[in-house]
Amino acid sequence: MSHSKCLRCRSRVWRDVPAAESAGFLCPGCGSELEPVTDLSELIGLRALRVRPRSPLRQSADHSERISQQIRQTIAAHDAERQRRIDALRP
Incomplete structure (x- = not known):
């Protein structure tokens, strides 16, 4: 290259x-x-x-699904933390 x-x-x-x-x-x-x-x-x-072409490993069919799963997990973790903070403020 x-x-x-x-x-x-x-x-x-x-x-x-x-x-x-x-x-x-x-x-x-x-x-x-x-x-x-x-x-x-x-x-x-x-x-x-x-631009440099992407490697075949990065173009795999499940690559997008793995990214989507990571995003969903991050959102769920943030939602859970937000709810925990809200519950901690309630008397």
């Missing part, structure tokens, strides 16, 4: 090729030649023109 940057249009591009093979790629935004990135801190503040 390699990251490249275009200082002309202040953008960054991720490619699924080794850094040694990424020379000569053109910026999809403005068409100028992309520069290789040696340190990821060089990408801070640049807009992403091509």
Whole structure:
């Protein structure tokens, strides 16, 4: 995997090729030649023109269900804590 940057249009591009093979790629935004990135801190503040694809594990069918379940559990815990505080204030 390699990251490249275009200082002309202040953008960054991720490619699924080794850094040694990424020379000569053109910026999809403005068409100028992309520069290789040696340190990821060089990408801070640049807009992403091509994002890194998600891994198959993150795209699983039950991923959304797990997130929904965690949200429901958090809401239930907050509701229970709120009710406990209300009950503690009652004489």
